Amino acid sequence: MLTVRQVGEWGSPLQLAQVYQRLEAARCRVTPQRQAVLHVFSRHLGEDLSAEEIRRLAAEDREPVGLATVYRTLGLLCRVEVVTRVLGDDGLARYRLNVESLDPQHLLICVRCGDLSELSLEWLRDLSDQVRGATGFHVLDQELRLFGICMSCQASHRRGVG
Numbered sequence: 331m332l333t334v335r336q337v338g339e340w341g342s343p344l345q346l347a348q349v350y351q352r353l354e355a356a357r358c359r360v361t362p363q364r365q366a367v368l369h370v371f372s373r374h375l376g377e378d379l380s381a382e383e384i385r386r387l388a389a390e391d392r393e394p395v396g397l398a399t400v401y402r403t404l405g406l407l408c409r410v411e412v413v414t415r416v417l418g419d420d421g422l423a424r425y426r427l428n429v430e431s432l433d434p435q436h437l438l439i440c441v442r443c444g445d446l447s448e449l450s451l452e453w454l455r456d457l458s459d460q461v462r463g464a465t466g467f468h469v470l471d472q473e474l475r476l477f478g479i480c481m482s483c484q485a486s487h488r489r490g491v492g
């Protein structure tokens with residue numbers, strides 16, 4: 331049985347759980363302000379946002395966070411590698427969600443549009459057990475990335491667009 335879940339919309343419970351785990355590991359609480367900043371990132375996936383933009387977007391989301399708190403939160407999220415700081419051509423620091431470090435472990439990645447889907451196969455879930463049974467190797471973690479062309483890119487190619 332093959333099931334594919336779109337993960338283009340960042341902010342699935344799994345991904346947020348990973349972020350919260352990292353914050354906890356760094357002995358940081360998940361405060362409403364920190365959640366508000368994460369929500370902004372999840373709604374503006376793939377965009378580089380300045381601290382001021384994050385402050386404005388959080389206010390628009392009715393989750394107001396002061397600029398100083400935005401900066402502190404960004405510093406923290408950078409430290410736990412949830413967010414990456416990038417310096418723009420204009421010299422302004424912007425922040426980008428480090429989606430790659432939070433991806434589910436089994437991914438289908440479209441090389442044309444960059445779409446990410448999580449691949450969930452029964453046998454993949456049991457792979458570690460099977461490997462251990464067959465070889466005695468104790469698997470600690472597993473990761474699989476398959477690169478290709480997603481269905482919608484294939485469709486638009488057939489229609490002669492894109």
Ligand SMILES: [Zn+2]
Binds near residue numbers: 441444480481482
């Ligand atoms: Zn695609």
